[in-house]
Amino acid sequence: xxxxxxxxxxxxxxxxxxxxxxxxxxxxxxxxxxxxxxxxxxxxxxxxxxxxxxxxxxxxxxxxxxxxxxxxxxxxxxxxxxxxxxxxxxxxxxxxxxxxxxxxxxxxxxxxxxxxxxxxxxxxxxxxxxxxxxxxxxxxxxxxxxxxxxxxxxxxxxxxxxxxxxxxxxxxxxxxxxxxxxxxxxxxxxxxxxxxxxxxxxxxxxxxxxxxxxxxxxxxxxxxxxxxx
Amino acid sequence: xxxxxxxxxxxxxxxxxxxxxxxxxxxxxxxxxxxxxxxxxxxxxxxxxxxxxxxxxxxxxxxxxxxxxxxxxxxxxxxxxxxxxxxxxxxxxxxxxxxxxxxxxxxxxxxxxxxxxxxxxxxxxxxxxxxxxxxxxxxxxxxxxxxxxxxxxxx
Amino acid sequence: xxxxxxxxxxxxxxxxxxxxxxxxxxxxxxxxxxxxxxxxxxxxxxxxxxxxxxxxxxxxxxxxxxxxxxxxxxxxxxxxxxxxxxxxxxxxxxxxxxxxxxxxxxxxxxxxxxxxxxxxxxxxxxxxxxxxxxxxxxxxxxxxxxxxxxxxxxxxxxxxxxxxxxxxxxxxxxxxxxxxxxxxxxxxxxxxxxxxxxxxxxxxxxxxxxxxxxxxxxxxxxxxxxxxxxxxxxxxxxxxxxxxxxxxxxxxxxxxxxxxxxxxxxxxxxxxxxxxxxxxxxxxxxxxxxxxxxxxxxxxxxxxxxxxxxxxxxxxxxxxxxxxxxxxxxxxxxxxxxxxxxxxxxxxxxxxxxxxxxxxxxxxxxxxxxxxxxxxxxxxxxxxxxxxxxxxxxxxxxxxxxxxxxxxxxxxxxxxxxxxxxxxxxxxxxxxxxxxxxxxxxxxxxxxxxxxxxxxxxxxxxxxxxxxxxxxxxxxxxxxxxxxxxxx
Numbered sequence: 037x038x039x040x041x042x043x044x045x046x047x048x049x050x051x052x053x054x055x056x057x058x059x060x061x062x063x064x065x066x067x068x069x070x071x072x073x074x075x076x077x078x079x080x081x082x083x084x085x086x087x088x089x090x091x092x093x094x095x096x097x098x099x100x101x102x103x104x105x106x107x108x109x110x111x112x113x114x115x116x117x118x119x120x121x122x123x124x125x126x127x128x129x130x131x132x133x134x135x136x137x138x139x140x141x142x143x144x145x146x147x148x149x150x151x152x153x154x155x156x157x158x159x160x161x162x163x164x165x166x167x168x169x170x171x172x173x174x175x176x177x178x179x180x181x182x183x184x185x186x187x188x189x190x191x192x193x194x195x196x197x198x199x200x201x202x203x204x205x206x207x208x209x210x211x212x213x214x215x216x217x218x219x220x221x222x223x224x225x226x227x228x229x230x231x232x233x234x235x236x237x238x239x240x241x242x243x244x245x246x247x248x249x250x251x252x253x254x255x256x257x258x259x260x261x262x263x264x265x
Numbered sequence: 266x267x268x269x270x271x272x273x274x275x276x277x278x279x280x281x282x283x284x285x286x287x288x289x290x291x292x293x294x295x296x297x298x299x300x301x302x303x304x305x306x307x308x309x310x311x312x313x314x315x316x317x318x319x320x321x322x323x324x325x326x327x328x329x330x331x332x333x334x335x336x337x338x339x340x341x342x343x344x345x346x347x348x349x350x351x352x353x354x355x356x357x358x359x360x361x362x363x364x365x366x367x368x369x370x371x372x373x374x375x376x377x378x379x380x381x382x383x384x385x386x387x388x389x390x391x392x393x394x395x396x397x398x399x400x401x402x403x404x405x406x407x408x409x410x411x412x413x414x415x416x417x418x419x420x
Numbered sequence: 421x422x423x424x425x426x427x428x429x430x431x432x433x434x435x436x437x438x439x440x441x442x443x444x445x446x447x448x449x450x451x452x453x454x455x456x457x458x459x460x461x462x463x464x465x466x467x468x469x470x471x472x473x474x475x476x477x478x479x480x481x482x483x484x485x486x487x488x489x490x491x492x493x494x495x496x497x498x499x500x501x502x503x504x505x506x507x508x509x510x511x512x513x514x515x516x517x518x519x520x521x522x523x524x525x526x527x528x529x530x531x532x533x534x535x536x537x538x539x540x541x542x543x544x545x546x547x548x549x550x551x552x553x554x555x556x557x558x559x560x561x562x563x564x565x566x567x568x569x570x571x572x573x574x575x576x577x578x579x580x581x582x583x584x585x586x587x588x589x590x591x592x593x594x595x596x597x598x599x600x601x602x603x604x605x606x607x608x609x610x611x612x613x614x615x616x617x618x619x620x621x622x623x624x625x626x627x628x629x630x631x632x633x634x635x636x637x638x639x640x641x642x643x644x645x646x647x648x649x650x651x652x653x654x655x656x657x658x659x660x661x662x663x664x665x666x667x668x669x670x671x672x673x674x675x676x677x678x679x680x681x682x683x684x685x686x687x688x689x690x691x692x693x694x695x696x697x698x699x700x701x702x703x704x705x706x707x708x709x710x711x712x713x714x715x716x717x718x719x720x721x722x723x724x725x726x727x728x729x730x731x732x733x734x735x736x737x738x739x740x741x742x743x744x745x746x747x748x749x750x751x752x753x754x755x756x757x758x759x760x761x762x763x764x765x766x767x768x769x770x771x772x773x774x775x776x777x778x779x780x781x782x783x784x785x786x787x788x789x790x791x792x793x794x795x796x797x798x799x800x801x802x803x804x805x806x807x808x809x810x811x812x813x814x815x816x817x818x819x820x821x822x823x824x825x826x827x828x829x830x831x832x833x834x835x836x837x838x839x840x841x842x843x844x845x846x847x848x849x850x851x852x853x854x855x856x857x858x859x860x861x862x863x864x865x866x867x868x869x870x871x872x873x874x875x876x877x878x879x880x881x882x883x884x885x886x887x888x889x890x891x892x893x894x895x896x897x898x899x900x901x902x903x904x905x906x907x908x
Contacts, residue, residue: 042291046284052620053280059616060276060595067902068318068598069486070339074326077340080483086326086337090344094488097480101532101547102348104432105554108528109355112558113362115521116569160325164351193439200436204429216482217425227328247351254358261365283588290581296573303580310587317595342594345543349587352550356580359557363573370566379570386567387647391706391760 082224083157083233091162092236092243096207096218103200103243106250110196113254114189117261130180138180145173153244157233163240167247174252178259192253199246206235206242275316282309296367296374300360307353311346318342422478424467424493424538427460427501431531435524442520453523454509457530461505464498464534471495475886477540477603477897485899486601492540492897496738496887500660500667503745504533507660510858511652511749518562525558529656536664540897542590542600545668546583549629552664553579556632556657560649567648575641579631582638586628592621593676603897606675606890613676622677623685625669632665634719636693643700646712651756651855654708658715659749663741666722670737673726674888680729687727687812691819693720698823702830705762707755710830711748714786717823718744724816725801732804735884736797742880743797746866747782750859754779757849762834767843772850776838778863783831785866788824793869796877798824 070090077089091099149169156162177184207218225232282305289302318339326340368374371382434456442449467476475494479485493501508530513522532555536548561572594600596617597608605613613621631638646654673682697716704710718740725737754775758765769776785794798820805817851859869876886892 039292042288045291046288049287050284053284056592056616056620057276057280060592068339068341068594069600069902070318070326070341070598071337072900072902073340073487074337076487078328084328086328086340087343087347090340091347093481094483095341095344095348095544097489098344098348098544098547100432101535101544101551102351104435104528104532105352105547105551106355107436108525108551108554108558109359111521111524112359112554112561115518115558116359116362116366116561158327160327164347190443194443197436197438197440201433204433204436207429208433210482211425216479217429218480219482251354258358258362258365261362283584286584287581290577296577299577303577303584306581306584307587310584310591313588314591314594317591318598341600342591345590348543348547352547356550356554356576359554360573360576360580363557363561363569363576366566366569367573370569376574380574383567383570383574383644383648386565386570387644387709388706390567391647391708392764 078227081220081233081236082227083236084227085157085159088157088162088236092239093220099243100203103246106247107196107200110250110254113257117257135180138176141176142173145169149173153240154237156240157236163243164247167244168251170244170248171251171255175255178256189253192249196246196249199242202242203239206239271321279309279312279316282312294376296364296376304357311349315342315346422476423463424478425491427464428531428535430456430460431527435527438524439520449520453527454512457505457509461502464502464505468498471498475892475896485897486599486604489544490540490601490897491538493538494886495883497537499883500537500664501534504660504664505530507656511656513559513652517564522562525555528555533664537667540602542593542602546586546590550583552661556661559653560645563650571644571648575645578638578641582628582631585624589621589624589628592617598902601899602675603894604899606894609676609678614679618677619679619681622682625672629665629668633662633669634716636689636696639716642716643709643712647708651752655749655752658752659745662719663745666741670726675890675893683727683729686723687816690720690723690727691816693723694819694823698826702826706760707758707762711751711755714827715748721801721820728804731885731888734888735881736800736804738880738884739797739800743793746862747786750862751782753855753859756855757851762837765837766840769838770843775851775856778859779838780835781863783835787828787831791870793866796873
């Protein structure tokens with residue numbers, strides 16, 4: 037009976053979506069805020085990657101908030117999972133291949149992650165993508181050698197706090213200058229050069245470090261969670 | 266074929282993902298499947314957002330060596346989806362952490378059993394007998410979606 | 421430059437740094453949170469008078485609307501931003517185990533709540549709303565019992581479902597208009613969103629944002645969460661956070677979605693919310709869940725008020741919201757020590773006479789006994805409902821009146837128990853001084869409102885008029901018109 041109701045509901049939903057789809061108008065997709073941004077972004081922010089301009093400049097506050105969501109989720113994750121008991125059973129040690137692979141990959145992942153973060157205003161990528169790679173670099177050894185304390189949770193919480201604070205403080209600096217919060221500062225430089233786009237690369241570095249430390253912390257918490265019986 | 270141009274296929278994918286996600290949430294009882302249903306639903310919504318100003322043949326909104334493409338894709342949905350994905354990851358991790366704890370406390374991840382045990386715990390804490398099924402506030406369940414979730418746990 | 425953004429940013433900054441501060445000095449970390457909230461509340465209050473003449477639009481990052489994100493401050497938004505900040509300050513969570521994390525979460529809640537009330541960008545609203553949701557998961561789970569984890573997880577499932585739907589709604593809006601700026605959407609909506617697509621977007625967003633506003637089909641989380649979270653957190657969620665979600669729906673209704681069907685949907689869901697909530701509250705046998713269900717009923721009344729077209733509806737909804745804002749948190753604070761079965765409350769008035777007296781006062785106002793503010797708030801809803809002279813609106817008025825008699829029935833049942841001569845077998849706990857003081861403070865606000873009824877109503881009417889003034893909104897934000905294909 038329940039499945040029948042569910043199926044009926046889903047069928048109705050499908051019909052509704054089809055009806056809505058019939059009414060969607062595809063003709064005016066060229067007139068939007070994004071195209072307006074494409075027209076002025078190079079001049080206003082100095083970043084060659086316009087998605088970066090949107091993420092860090094035009095919609096910078098959204099990015100700050102999503103960092104805060106990650107921060108909050110990591111904090112709550114730590115709170116919910118709690119500390120593990122000392123005598124709790126551990127996952128078995130990984131094999132030789134994974135251990136060697138983790139050792140080899142660790143420096144490579146660090147370099148790639150940092151590269152992607154630092155070139156976020158020029159090429160596809162940026163703080164989020166690079167940050168995830170950084171987190172993977174720190175998480176891989178944890179998979180290879182369960183129980184290893186590669187990252188001290190206190191250091192992680194310090195780093196993530198400071199990285200987030202850096203983002204906000206850069207925003208506040210603009211206010212001291214009499215501008216609005218998060219207005220890009222510094223010289224915009226030459227379009228396409230590594231050192232260009234003013235404060236955007238610094239913001240992306242803060243984002244990358246924060247995302248990396250949040251995710252690494254969160255994954256470490258999940259890995260540390262006691263194995264279920 | 267006329268009906269199946271690229272736009273239609275992409276929209277079918279987006280709405281299809283959303284429908285699969287909703288079915289997962291509505292039909293299954295297992296919390297892990299429900300959580301993955303949410304992830305799928307989010308993926309569908311993200312794809313829908315990306316499609317909102319999709320233009321076939323538009324290039325990435327990046328200027329390479331002063332070569333300005335004739336038509337660049339709209340960067341706004343890309344940035345929005347980036348934000349939405351990160352939010353989704355945070356919430357997914359949180360859901361999994363909570364699921365670990367719930368499994369440890371109640372020994373089950375079945376939505377019906379979790380609900381029953383939760384009711385039991387609340388009632389115990391309040392020092393009253395658990396309301397029998399006839400006294401359960403069934404009134405809050407009259408819309409299809411809701412009634413399904415409710416029945417999941419009630420019956 | 422406006423200092424208003426500090427109301428949002430400073431709590432976030434402090435929350436980031438709180439664990440580092442704690443390592444330097446535990447005492448500093450303890451007092452830091454409340455101090456920052458005091459400062460941000462002062463900033464908000466200092467901006468308040470100047471908003472009476474003209475609302476304020478701030479562009480984050482200094483980019484021109486609609487390219488950047490707009491912060492739009494009118495007295496309506498600032499009222500709830502202040503309610504969030506001051507409410508968090510009054511209901512500062514106290515948890516022995518997770519004090520540091522709870523403080524961070526409370527700061528984040530205050531900052532995000534203020535941001536949500538003041539945001540003028542559709543996607544920005546979504547992000548603020550999501551952050552507020554995640555923070556409330558943390559606050560609920562911070563109690564640390566298995567019940568609180570389970571109810572958080574069930575709440576998360578419903579919220580996640582709703583949020584994804586809201587995101588799909590935003591996608592539909594952006595597809596139709598190419599903008600996310602609320603002022604520009606207000607300009608474009610009559611032309612581009614007055615169709616089935618716009619209506620679908622509205623329903624999706626209503627379900628999404630309705631989760632927190634305890635909207636009828638997506639409110640199964642309410643009794644579980646309010647029964648398992650600590651009383652202060654329940655008070656915050658029921659009292660303030662639900663109003664912020666409602667505020668978002670109000671803003672969308674005023675600015676973007678003008679379909680008559682939208683109002684009908686709200687009316688029907690509101691009626692269903694009142695009926696289901698009040699009936700369930702009537703059946704509940706412990707105080708926490710009774711209050712939770714009755715809050716679903718009250719939110720239903722607000723949705724009914726919203727469905728009244730024009731300024732009268734906004735005014736009525738605002739009046740009920742502000743009334744509930746004072747009333748529900750103090751009731752939850754009183755319920756802190758009166759948890760458990762209502763039978764067990766027999767004779768509790770002896771141990772805490774002040775609390776019992778306050779409960780009687782709050783109950784009377786909740787039912788709507790004149791001259792208490794609750795009566796006038798309900799009158800403001802019922803009068804325009806009757807004036808509309810349509811069967812469904814008559815029915816809504818009847819439902820509200822019938823709900824009042826149900827409320828009277830179940831609340832007096834509690835009051836009778838409280839004043840029963842024979843005390844219950846288990847001794848009652850007296851209220852914690854701080855809880856009682858906060859509840860008395862909020863109750864005193866309610867009594868004071870009785871004596872300032874006329875100026876208060878004028879003030880609320882002015883705020884409602886400012887909130888429903890679409891042309892001022894558009895002029896203040898002044899979005900540049902979008903041109904077809906900038907680069908093509």
